[in-house]
Amino acid sequence: MVNVRPSLTTRIGQLELAYPTLMGSGCYGTGEEFAPFADLRKIGAIVLKSVTRLPRLGNPMPRIVHTSAGMLNAIGLQNPGIEWYLERELPKYSGRPCKLVGSVAGFSIDDYAYVTQRLAARSEIAAIELNVSCPNVASEGETFGCDPGLTARVVRAARAGTDKTLIVKLSPNVTDICAVAREAEAAGADALAVINTVRGMAIDVEAWHPRLANVSGGLSGPAIRPVAVLAVYEVAQAVKIPIVGQGGIETVTDALEFFLAGASAISIGTANFTDPRVPERIVAELEAYLARRGCASIDAIVGKANVGFATPHQYEGDEG
Amino acid sequence: MVNVRPSLTTRIGQLELAYPTLMGSGCYGTGEEFAPFADLRKIGAIVLKSVTRLPRLGNPMPRIVHTSAGMLNAIGLQNPGIEWYLERELPKYSGRPCKLVGSVAGFSIDDYAYVTQRLAARSEIAAIELNVSCPNVASEGETFGCDPGLTARVVRAARAGTDKTLIVKLSPNVTDICAVAREAEAAGADALAVINTVRGMAIDVEAWHPRLANVSGGLSGPAIRPVAVLAVYEVAQAVKIPIVGQGGIETVTDALEFFLAGASAISIGTANFTDPRVPERIVAELEAYLARRGCASIDAIVGKANVGFATPHQYEGDEG
Amino acid sequence: MATTDHTAAVHETTVLERHELAAGVIHLSLDAPQLAGATRPGQYVMAIPPSAQTAATALAVYEAEGKRASLLFFVTGKRTRELAELRCGDRLDVVGPLGNGFQCMNNARDVAIVAGGVGIASVLLCARELLRDGARVRLFYGARTAELLVEAQRFADAGCELVLTTDDGSAGERGFITDALERARKPEAIYACGPTPMLRTVARIATELRIPAQLALEETFGCGIGGCWGCVVPLAGHSSQAPSFPPAVRGGSDVVYARICREGPVFLADELRW
Amino acid sequence: MATTDHTAAVHETTVLERHELAAGVIHLSLDAPQLAGATRPGQYVMAIPPSAQTAATALAVYEAEGKRASLLFFVTGKRTRELAELRCGDRLDVVGPLGNGFQCMNNARDVAIVAGGVGIASVLLCARELLRDGARVRLFYGARTAELLVEAQRFADAGCELVLTTDDGSAGERGFITDALERARKPEAIYACGPTPMLRTVARIATELRIPAQLALEETFGCGIGGCWGCVVPLAGHSSQAPSFPPAVRGGSDVVYARICREGPVFLADELRW
Numbered sequence A, B: 001m002v003n004v005r006p007s008l009t010t011r012i013g014q015l016e017l018a019y020p021t022l023m024g025s026g027c028y029g030t031g032e033e034f035a036p037f038a039d040l041r042k043i044g045a046i047v048l049k050s051v052t053r054l055p056r057l058g059n060p061m062p063r064i065v066h067t068s069a070g071m072l073n074a075i076g077l078q079n080p081g082i083e084w085y086l087e088r089e090l091p092k093y094s095g096r097p098c099k100l101v102g103s104v105a106g107f108s109i110d111d112y113a114y115v116t117q118r119l120a121a122r123s124e125i126a127a128i129e130l131n132v133s134c135p136n137v138a139s140e141g142e143t144f145g146c147d148p149g150l151t152a153r154v155v156r157a158a159r160a161g162t163d164k165t166l167i168v169k170l171s172p173n174v175t176d177i178c179a180v181a182r183e184a185e186a187a188g189a190d191a192l193a194v195i196n197t198v199r200g201m202a203i204d205v206e207a208w209h210p211r212l213a214n215v216s217g218g219l220s221g222p223a224i225r226p227v228a229v230l231a232v233y234e235v236a237q238a239v240k241i242p243i244v245g246q247g248g249i250e251t252v253t254d255a256l257e258f259f260l261a262g263a264s265a266i267s268i269g270t271a272n273f274t275d276p277r278v279p280e281r282i283v284a285e286l287e288a289y290l291a292r293r294g295c296a297s298i299d300a301i302v303g304k305a306n307v308g309f310a311t312p313h314q315y316e317g318d319e320g
Numbered sequence C, D: 001m002a003t004t005d006h007t008a009a010v011h012e013t014t015v016l017e018r019h020e021l022a023a024g025v026i027h028l029s030l031d032a033p034q035l036a037g038a039t040r041p042g043q044y045v046m047a048i049p050p051s052a053q054t055a056a057t058a059l060a061v062y063e064a065e066g067k068r069a070s071l072l073f074f075v076t077g078k079r080t081r082e083l084a085e086l087r088c089g090d091r092l093d094v095v096g097p098l099g100n101g102f103q104c105m106n107n108a109r110d111v112a113i114v115a116g117g118v119g120i121a122s123v124l125l126c127a128r129e130l131l132r133d134g135a136r137v138r139l140f141y142g143a144r145t146a147e148l149l150v151e152a153q154r155f156a157d158a159g160c161e162l163v164l165t166t167d168d169g170s171a172g173e174r175g176f177i178t179d180a181l182e183r184a185r186k187p188e189a190i191y192a193c194g195p196t197p198m199l200r201t202v203a204r205i206a207t208e209l210r211i212p213a214q215l216a217l218e219e220t221f222g223c224g225i226g227g228c229w230g231c232v233v234p235l236a237g238h239s240s241q242a243p244s245f246p247p248a249v250r251g252g253s254d255v256v257y258a259r260i261c262r263e264g265p266v267f268l269a270d271e272l273r274w
């Protein structure tokens, strides 16, 4: 046992965080909405809602459907566009007691380059997350994140526009997430966010049509946690840069799965819709866990479950 | 309103089913295990556990982990191999009051061809399902189903060995499931089973190792339903052959989502572990639903929710 | 409408009473003095699922008096089913009061309140406040069938005149409540809550009658507090309730998507651009 | 062991009594006459989650007498938490009795029952049957801490001699129950249920003492009735309990994976090939 209080500080590239918890893009507004119910000082960073070059009204309603242990969303990247955002929104966010990460979405390489450069230039923004994996804007949005080569081009273009920490958010809707991860790393990403939502849909069985106006949406929440933990586990073996693990984290046990799989920090999205006290509770319980296990810091457990321990007994070949 | 009892019979290729419900491969044993608790006469067909050319002991324990609204399994295709199976197992199954579908797994094109031909030759077997999508046998098992070209080769090889109905079971763990579906259709598949389990894992946060001996496993149950419904919806637009929809079906509402998305039949797996009365309940409630909606048969609702109805209002281009 | 002040908080409440008013219609009274004290008509809470199940549920505060705040809800899915299983003495955490409620302080002396189904839960506080201010209040209340016309008596006791309809004619007039509204004497103002199709009709009627209408919208929420943009409705670009957002041009006029949970849930009918 | 007859069925039962024996340890008595009548020692049920939550939970039948069958369980996760919320009068459907139980009819006059933690739930019926047959029964019962040594008195009342241990020494001797077993007088036979590491030690002790041991295994189940092969344990290829399966050669001898739920859950220690 260590007697000093375990340290929860962590680093993602040059981004220094007092707590290893980020609030997921699109799930925590600007922070202000949650401030009456959650202590923003106990949060590592808020990843702001993704912003695009031009304004977007987003998808029509319904945008949200609740499913078993999860929810589908198809917001469609509603945002006022980068100019309005820089002029009228961002100034309001200064003075937040936690770091702010800007999130950039786009429909061309040039979009990503332009918006990243404009956003990263602002002092309110501590780091940039590239959302190359939004499943809710027809095919274009996710095309980038589903193609290793395109991902690399987006990352290089964005990298050219800033020295701030660049986090690339990966899509789980691919055959081989590690291939995309490796390209993003090689192209200059400082960190990876793993994973964005999983594509899904729900149908209204009385009205006989999809329940989301956008037909399909992104599945988040506890339902996708096993998918996300595996993605972190595999990506952590494929790259050397740090990982921000996310997908269905609701409790300290969930959070620990991600750290043990290889994430250096975690992101909490949908769980804030269940209970705004979740982030603070997880941080307190992480601290207690580390103390109980005699760990001086959160770093001490990162990736600690990431070894194959199975020795399968098979008749045929060596398949596990 | 129709006054006659709605018909639940359906056809999958040449396979005629009294009920549009199959019991998922690996989830319903040989049927005998469930017979004390479920009326097998009220079931369309049982898809038997996948069989391989050589015997397989399967993975070490633990093989199962329960997750939020789902479960992970990594059985590892435990089976006695085709020779033993044909000689000692299959004879026991004759006299089942429902159809039996044989499931074939393999590690080479030749495996699939050989086992399909041997199995399909047996009178107990009404149709063959090709499991090209088992996520629990290291990389080999799923490689076939994740590659459209390999899938086509497996299907052609199996097709050459039998005239019985050939169902190809697709993996959701791909970037583009429709590409695989189209290849399977072109190669001679009579129907598609959509979807097999989604890859995932869970970690023991006290012992610091994966909870499954095989590290990763296949996620099934309600958690994956939105993913499965979308896969059926998209595949139904890509191919003309019938689809057996599956993934998290537990209630009649769940089942209806799949029919409305475009499935001609459904398969029930994990829900049998929740309550063995589920298949009979779903059939009764399907009948009541069709009667209430004035439908003479289950065919009348297949694909009825499969139209885009969203007219998104965007600033940029035409992204949804 | 009435703008948010910052009394919203997470309240750890205890169930005082639970009544099943009809099959699947639950009335839960909570020991929640701070919530009861802070709530204004038309506001709601996000009820945190006792077993952490994905998302909290938006529910109107039905009554708020002394230490007691109550919820009235229909069991429609997993989350309301779970809330329906609460028993006296059980704990329920809620976030609230949330949203901008009805603006009841106007000068109309003859008002109509229109409630469809569970929309009834959002209008009791509003009715009481209007009556207290001396207005004559007619409640137009419609439901599918007689037994779902819950709590009508409570409104009558409070002093409302009742006009009831059911889809099947099992109580009140047969038909939609908006039909009854159209046939009735013209009110000076309307306050309404119910399913979106009903509210659209109310909006049309109000436009035709050239009277103001305040509509409390209900859609599936994500966060319920303005963080996710999952609950929008198009407003006229000039609306005083529009969020900071560059208006889009649609059908020749300016439109902005506002968050129902944050900018609403109560909107002026003539500023909606459905 | 004792082979399955086909009395297993789905039973719709009602909760008669509910007691929390210690924090997170629940004893539920069910009105389940047919189940109670059919159950033999070492059998279990699959308890269907009241709110359909993925998979039923395997629980030993703790008591079975008259119209009453009871369950004794620890709250370890979502499913047991849900079962713990049941109250008197609530309905609980269970499938059972399942599995091949203990074979108690042997001629041993001085037997040891070894229970670790919640393993205690699987051995009460066995103890009663052995006592009824005139055997002298010593219960070796270990738990983490004193308050988790639930129900010890009931075994004493039934006529067992008790040897208790706790990991922390808060009751009985400090240490593992298998240590106490090793120090004790040699029994003629052992019946055991508990965590796998404990059962492995019991198996080793039985081998060393050259006495028969029957072990009731508990692992995470899928279906619980033999349909999914999610719950296997390696058996000697020659075992009478081995399923129809071509044996694999491992470490020089034949091995077959048997299903704990179907071929077990009780296995002869010397046929296990862990």
Ligand SMILES: Cc1cc2nc3c(=O)[nH]c(=O)nc-3n(C[C@H](O)[C@H](O)[C@H](O)COP(=O)(O)OP(=O)(O)OC[C@H]3O[C@@H](n4cnc5c(N)ncnc54)[C@H](O)[C@@H]3O)c2cc1C
Binding pocket: A066, A202, A203, A204, A205, A206, A207, B253, B254, B257, C044, C057, C058, C059, C060, C061, C072, C073, C074, C075, C076, C077, C078, C079, C080, C081, C118, C121, C122, C217, C218, C219, C220, C221, C265
């Ligand atoms: C501001 C506000 C205030 C509200 N106040 C109240 C109130 O006071 N009382 C009240 O009862 N409600 C109120 N509501 C509505 C309530 O929040 C919703 O009904 C909530 O979604 C219930 O959650 P649920 O999980 O029980 O149902 P959900 O699972 O979210 O289901 C909601 C609806 O979807 C339907 N559905 C589910 N699956 C399918 C399917 N596959 N096909 C077709 N339909 C399906 C259900 O039948 C149900 O009608 C309010 C909402 C808002 C926004």
Ligand SMILES: Cc1cc2nc3c(=O)[nH]c(=O)nc-3n(C[C@H](O)[C@H](O)[C@H](O)COP(=O)(O)OP(=O)(O)OC[C@H]3O[C@@H](n4cnc5c(N)ncnc54)[C@H](O)[C@@H]3O)c2cc1C
Binding pocket: A253, A254, A257, B066, B202, B203, B204, B205, B206, D044, D057, D058, D059, D060, D061, D072, D073, D074, D075, D076, D077, D078, D079, D080, D081, D118, D121, D122, D217, D218, D219, D220, D221, D265
């Ligand atoms: C034949 C048989 C008879 C049984 N009889 C009884 C009985 O009589 N009484 C009884 O109490 N039990 C009994 N069991 C055990 C019981 O079935 C299991 O404990 C069951 O899994 C409980 O389900 P759960 O959903 O509550 O817990 P689960 O969610 O299945 O969790 C099981 C275990 O996993 C742990 N866990 C969950 N998530 C994580 C994580 N992320 N990291 C690390 N650990 C984690 C939990 O802490 C818990 O210890 C029996 C089992 C069998 C096979």
Ligand SMILES: Cc1cc2nc3c(=O)[nH]c(=O)nc-3n(C[C@H](O)[C@H](O)[C@H](O)COP(=O)(O)O)c2cc1C
Binding pocket: A024, A025, A026, A027, A049, A050, A073, A075, A077, A103, A131, A134, A169, A195, A196, A197, A219, A220, A221, A222, A246, A247, A248, A249, A267, A268, A269, A270, A271, C222, C228, C230
């Ligand atoms: C309503 C909603 C809106 C989201 N919007 C965005 C977004 O704009 N950009 C982005 O990168 N991710 C977005 N996400 C994804 C989340 O940031 C997160 O990666 C994902 O939901 C998985 O985590 P969770 O299960 O904790 O929510 C959104 C998720 C939700 C639920």
Ligand SMILES: Cc1cc2nc3c(=O)[nH]c(=O)nc-3n(C[C@H](O)[C@H](O)[C@H](O)COP(=O)(O)O)c2cc1C
Binding pocket: B024, B025, B026, B027, B049, B050, B073, B075, B077, B103, B131, B134, B169, B195, B196, B197, B219, B220, B221, B222, B246, B247, B248, B249, B267, B268, B269, B270, B271, D222, D228, D230
């Ligand atoms: C324990 C278990 C074993 C399975 N074994 C097989 C198998 O051998 N072959 C196969 O094609 N699918 C197998 N599956 C997949 C199921 O047949 C089904 O496609 C999947 O679980 C999704 O449906 P569900 O959510 O209804 O279970 C298995 C699933 C489970 C849970």
Ligand code: FES
Binding pocket: C220, C221, C222, C223, C224, C225, C226, C227, C228, C229, C230, C231, C259, C260, C261, C262
């Ligand atoms: S529900 Fe999240 S913004 Fe309204």
Ligand code: FES
Binding pocket: D220, D221, D222, D223, D224, D225, D226, D227, D228, D229, D230, D231, D259, D260, D261, D262
């Ligand atoms: S749990 Fe399914 S075979 Fe034992």
